[in-house]
Amino acid sequence: MKKTVEEYMALPYTVEITPDDDSYFVKIKELEGCMSVGESKADALLMIDDAMRDWLTVALEEDIDIPLPESLQAERYSGKFPLRIPKSLHRKLAEGAEADRVSLNQYLVMLLSERHSIHQVKKILAEVEDQPCEEPEVEPVITYTGESRKVLPFHRTYLKVVGE
Known part of the structure; x- marks a missing residue:
């Protein structure tokens, strides 16, 4: 049985925020293409709520598989599988x-x-073939997930802050 948009919104998806010059880029890690930008962290978190709701609505309308949050996906992997x-x-x-x-x-x-x-x-080698080898530029990422609803409109279960 399929979930509704509200049921998906209540799941503990991982929100990643990357500071930029005068703004903050924000995305839902598990939902490819679900992203937004805000002038502040708080604004970015509000913007991603709207983007996520729209992303989920379209995915449900188009019958696109919606991945579960990483924290729930881990339960799917027991470390055992039958092999003939x-x-x-x-x-x-x-x-x-x-x-x-x-x-x-x-x-x-x-x-x-x-x-x-x-x-x-x-x-990796196939992807970089015929491309100059350069040191990748790494942006700092702030990831918010956990139980508090004070910052995000959906449950969060994990907090990870990388750079700022």
């Missing part, structure tokens, strides 16, 4: 684990981690 593989691969992996003197589980975690890291590096 050919017997021949199972044997090879078990032999590899035995040769490394670790459990099959530890061996698979190591292999998956290594392969995932290689995949991430390849993606």
